[in-house]
Amino acid sequence: MRSYLSSMAFLQKRENRTYTLELVLEESNVGPLTWRCIPCPPEAVEKMVVDISLDGKEGEVRFWGCGGPTGTVRSLYQSLNWFVHCGPLLDHEKMLARPLRLRSLELLLAVESRVCCGELAALLERMADSRMLCGVVGHYAVCKGLERIEADVKERLGTTPTVPREWDRYGFEWGEISGLKETIGSARMRPLESGSG
Template sequence: MATYPAASFLGIPRELRLQIYEELQEQDLECKVLERWSSGSMFASYSLPIRNPESRLLPPWLSLLLSCRAVAAEMRSLIRDQAQRDDKHVTYVMDADSGPDGDDMGHVIWQRIPCAPIDAKALVVNCYVDPQKSFAGDGGFPSVVSSMYQTLNLFLQCGPGLNPDKPLREGHLRLRELVIHMHQRMGTDYYTRPDGSTQCSNAYRVLRGNLFRILCRTGILSGYIEQVRITEGSAEAIFVIDPDLVHDGNVSDLWKRCGFEWGLGGPRWSGEA
């Protein structure tokens, strides 16, 4: 009776294994990690993330990566080669909702996580907003804006789990680019003028002028992100972060009262009153 060697993943040609890795990287997740952001108490000046209890953040390639050292080394080598060619396989994609009422941020859904956080080079956020909603706060930013800011803070400090109790062991992320695409819920006609130019939403103007322009000038994002790009329709704003602009991570007392602390050491995450 003829005998055959036991089948194994490492026994198939390397070219086929690389194709399998790439197919797994391409798969969409549709994983909702946060249900919404909500005020911790009636006295809190900031919001807290409400996690999805049914969320199981497990990218398809992760189980294969953890199967053995040889496979892990091969996959890491592939990811490094991919990163030299383009950012497709090192780009995370997130859907974020500003909340139906606009008072606070809604769900956060991961659409694509193609690599480990340490290999990530870009984050693309599809942010859905009500075009007619005003983002003006009573003497400061509304909570929905600080929630967006803190979602970015959590990602850079804790990775895609967005869990302040589980910061990244390798240190914070370092991205080449953050891209935020603003999308309106009510169709494109609201944004298009007769000349074809874009009528920007208040959300776009706030993120562009009142948030990221300040963040880039103060240097808070230095060492975290090299460039920020915000788009809505035909409008686009690009901010290049000065790598020589050193910042200690602290923000003004005014920003702290509005929920714009940076890092994970403030009262928001410690549970202090």
């Protein structure tokens, strides 16, 4: 089966190189993660679609607080970090031989949510411009209903993610997994739920 999933006949269809993830945003963290589609081995994935919903509580999820990004942003960034280095199992003891690189990252916001599409897109733009997504994501899009904001990550900025000095030591560490377990733990990430298809 694995050889078929890695074959060119299977992988030439774009949808067979796309992972789909459901993610729940809580007040200041990422809640449960549920994989809905993992059609190919991690080394063949090109696109990740993330369906984002709220946990049902009243209130509004914010991405920017007094003077900087909120805990939600830190949790989202570290979720991407873990996926890139550990694959869909998010197991720090079974790291991938090489970090993944996504051609496209698409964030789909639930229409009924109070999350602002423009606010999340502006945050991604800032992260891309400050080199936090370099070498990890080639293109990103944020969608909510009919609204769609997208952009390319400028390759001229480099191929290694760099965290801005003012965000350093606030849970935005990238790459080395040695400290990631503690970082994810501090962000109160929940274990991966089964549900891949």
